[in-house]
Amino acid sequence: MDPTRSILLTDLYQLTMLQAYFAEGMEEPAAFELFARALPRDRGFYVAAGLEQLIELLEQARFTSEELDWLRGTGRFRSDFVDWLADWRFTGDVDALPEGTVCFPDEPLVRVVAPIPEAQLVESRLINIVHFQTLIASKAARSVLAAPGRLLVDFGMRRAHGAEAALYAARASYIAGFAGSSTVLADMRWGIPSFGTMAHSFIEAHARESDAFEQFARAQPGNVVLLVDTYDTEAGAETVAAIAPRLAEAGIRIKAVRLDSGDLAEHARRVRAILDGAGLPSVGIFASGGLDEHDLAELVAHGAPVDGFGVGTRLDTSADAPYLDCAYKIQEYAGLPRRKRSEGKASWPGRKQVYRHRDDTGRFAGDRLTLASDPAEGEPLLVPAMRAGRRVGPAEGLDAIRARCADQLAHLPEGVKRLRDPEPYPVEVSRSLHALATEIDRRPH
Amino acid sequence: MDPTRSILLTDLYQLTMLQAYFAEGMEEPAAFELFARALPRDRGFYVAAGLEQLIELLEQARFTSEELDWLRGTGRFRSDFVDWLADWRFTGDVDALPEGTVCFPDEPLVRVVAPIPEAQLVESRLINIVHFQTLIASKAARSVLAAPGRLLVDFGMRRAHGAEAALYAARASYIAGFAGSSTVLADMRWGIPSFGTMAHSFIEAHARESDAFEQFARAQPGNVVLLVDTYDTEAGAETVAAIAPRLAEAGIRIKAVRLDSGDLAEHARRVRAILDGAGLPSVGIFASGGLDEHDLAELVAHGAPVDGFGVGTRLDTSADAPYLDCAYKIQEYAGLPRRKRSEGKASWPGRKQVYRHRDDTGRFAGDRLTLASDPAEGEPLLVPAMRAGRRVGPAEGLDAIRARCADQLAHLPEGVKRLRDPEPYPVEVSRSLHALATEIDRRPH
Numbered sequence: 001m002d003p004t005r006s007i008l009l010t011d012l013y014q015l016t017m018l019q020a021y022f023a024e025g026m027e028e029p030a031a032f033e034l035f036a037r038a039l040p041r042d043r044g045f046y047v048a049a050g051l052e053q054l055i056e057l058l059e060q061a062r063f064t065s066e067e068l069d070w071l072r073g074t075g076r077f078r079s080d081f082v083d084w085l086a087d088w089r090f091t092g093d094v095d096a097l098p099e100g101t102v103c104f105p106d107e108p109l110v111r112v113v114a115p116i117p118e119a120q121l122v123e124s125r126l127i128n129i130v131h132f133q134t135l136i137a138s139k140a141a142r143s144v145l146a147a148p149g150r151l152l153v154d155f156g157m158r159r160a161h162g163a164e165a166a167l168y169a170a171r172a173s174y175i176a177g178f179a180g181s182s183t184v185l186a187d188m189r190w191g192i193p194s195f196g197t198m199a200h201s202f203i204e205a206h207a208r209e210s211d212a213f214e215q216f217a218r219a220q221p222g223n224v225v226l227l228v229d230t231y232d233t234e235a236g237a238e239t240v241a242a243i244a245p246r247l248a249e250a251g252i253r254i255k256a257v258r259l260d261s262g263d264l265a266e267h268a269r270r271v272r273a274i275l276d277g278a279g280l281p282s283v284g285i286f287a288s289g290g291l292d293e294h295d296l297a298e299l300v301a302h303g304a305p306v307d308g309f310g311v312g313t314r315l316d317t318s319a320d321a322p323y324l325d326c327a328y329k330i331q332e333y334a335g336l337p338r339r340k341r342s343e344g345k346a347s348w349p350g351r352k353q354v355y356r357h358r359d360d361t362g363r364f365a366g367d368r369l370t371l372a373s374d375p376a377e378g379e380p381l382l383v384p385a386m387r388a389g390r391r392v393g394p395a396e397g398l399d400a401i402r403a404r405c406a407d408q409l410a411h412l413p414e415g416v417k418r419l420r421d422p423e424p425y426p427v428e429v430s431r432s433l434h435a436l437a438t439e440i441d442r443r444p445h
Numbered sequence: 446m447d448p449t450r451s452i453l454l455t456d457l458y459q460l461t462m463l464q465a466y467f468a469e470g471m472e473e474p475a476a477f478e479l480f481a482r483a484l485p486r487d488r489g490f491y492v493a494a495g496l497e498q499l500i501e502l503l504e505q506a507r508f509t510s511e512e513l514d515w516l517r518g519t520g521r522f523r524s525d526f527v528d529w530l531a532d533w534r535f536t537g538d539v540d541a542l543p544e545g546t547v548c549f550p551d552e553p554l555v556r557v558v559a560p561i562p563e564a565q566l567v568e569s570r571l572i573n574i575v576h577f578q579t580l581i582a583s584k585a586a587r588s589v590l591a592a593p594g595r596l597l598v599d600f601g602m603r604r605a606h607g608a609e610a611a612l613y614a615a616r617a618s619y620i621a622g623f624a625g626s627s628t629v630l631a632d633m634r635w636g637i638p639s640f641g642t643m644a645h646s647f648i649e650a651h652a653r654e655s656d657a658f659e660q661f662a663r664a665q666p667g668n669v670v671l672l673v674d675t676y677d678t679e680a681g682a683e684t685v686a687a688i689a690p691r692l693a694e695a696g697i698r699i700k701a702v703r704l705d706s707g708d709l710a711e712h713a714r715r716v717r718a719i720l721d722g723a724g725l726p727s728v729g730i731f732a733s734g735g736l737d738e739h740d741l742a743e744l745v746a747h748g749a750p751v752d753g754f755g756v757g758t759r760l761d762t763s764a765d766a767p768y769l770d771c772a773y774k775i776q777e778y779a780g781l782p783r784r785k786r787s788e789g790k791a792s793w794p795g796r797k798q799v800y801r802h803r804d805d806t807g808r809f810a811g812d813r814l815t816l817a818s819d820p821a822e823g824e825p826l827l828v829p830a831m832r833a834g835r836r837v838g839p840a841e842g843l844d845a846i847r848a849r850c851a852d853q854l855a856h857l858p859e860g861v862k863r864l865r866d867p868e869p870y871p872v873e874v875s876r877s878l879h880a881l882a883t884e885i886d887r888r889p890h
Contacts, residue, residue: 002447003630004608011602011627012641020647020664030650070633076668116650123644127603128611135606157456158572159768161580163449164607166573182456185448188515196457199568201775202465204783205475205561208889219465223521229787262788313768322767323604323758330646338649342674343707444653 004164005060008067010124015071019081021117028334029092030116031351032123033108034130035329040321044422045412047141047405048097048109049172050133054126055391058090061122090118094386097354099396100137100175100405101381102412104427106369107354108382109134109326116333123328131326132165133172139318140176141409142293143311145417147300151308153195154181155288156316169316175401177409182310190398195310197225197258197286204230210239214247221252225286228257228271237271241278256284256307264289265304272305284308292319293419339440348433349440354381364411366426374432449609452506453515455569460516464526466562473779474537475561476796477568478553479575480774485766489867490857492586492850493542493554494617495578499571500836503535506567535563539831542799544841545582545620545850546826547857549872551814552799553827554579554771561778568773576771577610578617584763585621586854587738588756590862592745596753598640599626600733601761614761620846622854627755635843640755642670642703642731649675655684659692666697670731673702673716682716686723701729701752709734710749717750729753737764738864784885793878794885799826809856811871819877 003009021027036046063071063085072082092114097103110130112119143152154173160166170186180193187194198216206212209231217224224247228236240257247254257275259267264287275283287299288310299306313319329347330338339349352369355377359365368377384392415423448454466472481491508516508530517527537559542548555575557564588597599618605611615631625638632639643661651657654676662669669692673681682702689699702720704712709732720728732744733755744751758764774792775783784794796817801824804810813822829837860868 001634003449003612003634004447006630008630008633009602009608009611010629011600012629012632012639013627013643014641015629016641016665016668017643017647017661020643020661021650023664024660026650030646032646067633074632076665120644120646123646124603125608128605128607131604132606155456157454158569159576159771160573161577161606161762161767162573162609162613163454163570164609166454167448168607182458184455184457184460185451185453187457187519188453188512189446189448194457196459196461198458198462198465199565200785200787201475201477201565201568201783202462204775204785205471205778215469216462216465219468220461220521223461231786233788260787317606317762317767319767322606322762322764326604330649333650338646340645340649341676342645342705343678 006067007061007063010121014121014124015077017120018117019077021120022081022084027115027117029113030119030330031111031113031332032119032328033331033352034110034127034326035108035347036105036324036326038105038325040324042420042422043138043321044416044418045138045425046103046134046324047137047176048101048103048134049099049137049175050130050168051096051099051110051385052395053129053133053168054110055094055386057125057129058094058122058386058389059391061090063088088117088121089389090114090122091389092118092386093384093388095382096385097381098383098401098404100401100408102408103381104367104425106348106427106429107367108352111351111382113351127326127328131324133168135318135324136169136172136316137176137405139315139321140173140178141405142419143296143309143315144177145409146293146297146419147309150296150300150306152178153308153310154178154183154315155310155312157183159313160316165316171398173315174398175405177402177406192398198227200227200230203227209236210243213239214243217247217252217254218250224252224254225256225258226254227260229259229261229267233259233262233267234270234274237274240283241274241280244278244280254280254283256286258286258288260289264306265299265302268304268306286310288312290314297419337436337440339437341441348429348437350433350436352433355379356381358411362411363413364425366428368428368430369433370430371432371436374430450505451512452508453512455566459566459569460522462565463562464522466565467526467529472560472562474558475564475775476556476558476777477564477773478776478797479555479572479771480553480792481550481769481771483550483770485769487865487867488583488766489861489863490583490870491548491579491769492582492621493546493548493579494544494582494620495575495613496541496544496555496830497840498574498578498613499555500539500831502570502574503539503567503831503834504836506535508533533562533566534834535559535567536834537563537831538829538833540827541830542826543828543846543849545846545853547853548826549812549870551793551872551874552812553797556796556827558796572771572773576769578613580763580769581614581617581761582621582850584760584766585618585623586850587864588741588754588760589622590854591738591742591864592754595741595745595751597623598753598755599623599628599760600755600757602626602628604758605761610761616843618760619843620850622847622851637843643672645672645675648672654681655688658684659688662692662697662699663695669697669699670701670703671699672705674704674706674712678704678707678712679715679719682719685728686719686725689723689725699725699728701731703731703733705734709751710744710747713749713751731755733757735759742864782881782885784882786886793874793882795878795881797878800824801826803856807856808858809870811873813873813875814878815875816877816881819875
């Protein structure tokens with residue numbers, strides 16, 4: 001059983017609520033929206049991601065006979081309810097921010113309009129997919145901004161939280177502008193360029209570091225990146241310099257060396273000098289080892305001669321902010337707008353739309369959150385993604401999504417992109433939304 | 446394609462190293478060990494978890510013909526190497542800490558001894574599985590210690606990092622002593638008790654809160670937990686009190702109310718008073734909403750009348766420490782011990798074993814890290830898990846693992862269990878290990 005495709009990857013309360021809706025015959029259309037609340041500390045924006053996997057999920061979502069049998073066997077559900085689940089399909093509409101769109105608190109990332117038993121059941125997995133990819137795309141964009149022009153590679157698979165997190169982190173960081181990932185399956189599945197070198201164990205398994213380098217180079221002459229810090233970084237670089245002529249005679253070019261520990265700026269300078277001194281100016285320096293966007297910014301600011309970075313654990317876990325405060329909330333049922341009023345968690349009611357305004361140079365100047373039914377103010381940010389349970393148009397290619405993200409980041413005000421203490425981006429809430437919220441608060445309940 | 450079962454869920458460098466080992470004919474046995482380095486801030490111990498999924502992975506690991514074709518198509522690998530991968534199987538030995546064992550930095554969680562192309566290839570996914578479950582079991586144990594006797598439920602599925610993280614978090618928190626999870630698939634797959642109530646959307650979809658409560662109760666009379674904070678927590682509790690007699694006439698008992706926002710201690714006291722005043726002392730109070738172990742400890746310390754807690758996002762993401770500093774390192778190749786010496790990352794060489802010493806009362810008094818070949822000092826903590834690629838003995842049941850963890854936590858010194866600034870637990874490194882490290886450092890490389 002593939003857990004990534006099971007409809008029972010959900011919270012039990014979705015099923016208990018569905019049983020109640022079934023018993024009451026409640027199946028009017030509901031509108032739910034997924035949005036994030038406040039930004040994490042030192043974050044200026046989000047990057048929307050994960051919509052493609054959500055669409056794939058909704059198109060194929062159904063209960064298998066094995067799952068239905070299991071539900072029956074729990075004794076928790078009425079038999080006629082389980083029979084009804086056998087025919088459950090997602091037949092609703094989805095509007096969403098295209099992947100790679102920069103967005104802000106309170107702005108819907110996804111809106112689902114469907115009979116309430118459909119819109120409700122998909123909640124848990126919808127959040128699970130879109131939250132995580134948005135989390136990682138938002139985090140990865142910071143490394144992209146911190147190290148412009150450097151080759152960035154996602155190295156985080158091993159400490160990502162499970163299989164799907166590893167795959168999705170590769171995808172989300174690629175969308176944000178990474179050059180690729182070390183995760184092979186992300187290459188096979190989505191064509192995300194895969195990068196890889198050697199581990200310390202490879203060096204240690206050989207009697208001498210120089211043997212390890214030479215054997216590795218001869219085994220994959222097209223991709224020679226040598227890890228030089230297993231014993232002593234500068235000594236490792238000297239060894240590279242010593243074997244380079246022999247390899248060159250065999251037609252093998254050393255592409256780069258990798259540094260993975262110690263003071264990377266200092267080591268990079270010394271290694272650069274060693275390589276240049278040996279007539280190897282074209283051998284690049286790639287750095288890794290517990291890095292995040294702040295480390296990258298510092299290395300770049302100090303002029304460390306590093307051509308590329310492997311960014312791993314702290315990217316794939318979004319270590320400084322491992323979750324976003326997001327929610328999927330009912331905004332309308334049976335034509336009537338709704339609003340949660342729990343302390344500290346009140347949300348804007350109704351189906352919403354976002355319009356982005358630009359200054360004369362094309363730079364983003366501010367967003368307006370309106371009711372979807374308000375008069376349009378230019379191009380709406382939320383666009384149709386599914387109608388009647390089917391995808392609208394062909395799937396977007398990853399490179400188109402990646403290009404969108406790059407364009408969005410290029411038009412974001414500099415202050416909003418700062419890694420520390422970013423400027424807030426203006427998001428205005430329309431008068432119509434304020435008025436609707438006030439009206440709903442007056443309703444009895 | 447089920448990504449949780451693909452052998453290509455790995456780092457590219459595993460394949461490039463394997464190609465080099467293949468080219469060199471290197472296939473002597475290697476011993477690798479997975480261990481954690483320093484504990485995260487305010488953490489006193491780890492709880493080992495994930496071994497069962499690792500064994501399942503290693504038993505079934507192989508390249509499918511689709512994967513082999515894809516590898517061939519990349520043009521990156523020699524054709525004879527890809528042919529050789531077709532027969533790749535894991536035929537090695539695994540020794541490990543049984544799941545639920547409390548452990549400490551530098552202690553191996555897993556040791557793999559296998560021909561180097563086998564022990565190497567499994568690295569990335571081995572870490573990915575064992576790291577995450579150990580991370581979550583270690584985090585969940587803190588909630589268990591913080592709220593003794595309370596019903597604890599994992600509510601984190603939606604913000605867990607993808608599908609597998611959600612499933613594994615349910616399993617790891619159950620091992621640590623949680624009563625269960627809201628994740629239905631964890632119940633279907635492993636029999637982990639599932640818990641669930643209702644969402645705010647259910648209340649909002651009804652014209653009146655009281656209708657929502659009553660309809661829900663009638664639809665699942667066996668599991669009536671009512672969420673009272675959608676509009677006003679105390680008013681919600683009054684509504685529960687008002688409908689209880691009508692439900693009682695229909696033979697329906699309200700099991701609990703759930704609070705999800707605001708000052709939970711204060712609301713719990715007021716709601717308790719309302720329920721008691723209405724003659725409903727048996728209706729429990731369940732609290733949720735962004736909680737972690739520190740919130741639980743505070744609520745318990747202040748005597749808040751809360752009978753159970755839903756712990757979600759901050760558990761499933763291990764929000765205060767979303768990763769462990771762990772590594773899978775080669776310790777021996779072809780009979781010769783090995784040691785990485787990278788700055789700040791040096792590790793203990795050789796195959797290791799751990800012995801735990803107890804005081805007169807049975808309490809853990811300290812561990813000793815030794816060479817596996819040293820004379821035994823009592824029961825070793827690492828035990829055989831696989832031999833020649835096959836599981837040793839039957840799979841351990843989850844409840845046995847959970848009981849082990851409870852027993853381990855009960856014997857851990859109180860100071861080590863503190864949620865803030867825990868006492869360090871003594872782990873001594875044997876003289877034989879010190880001597881071996883010194884000897885290796887003298888070797889040329």
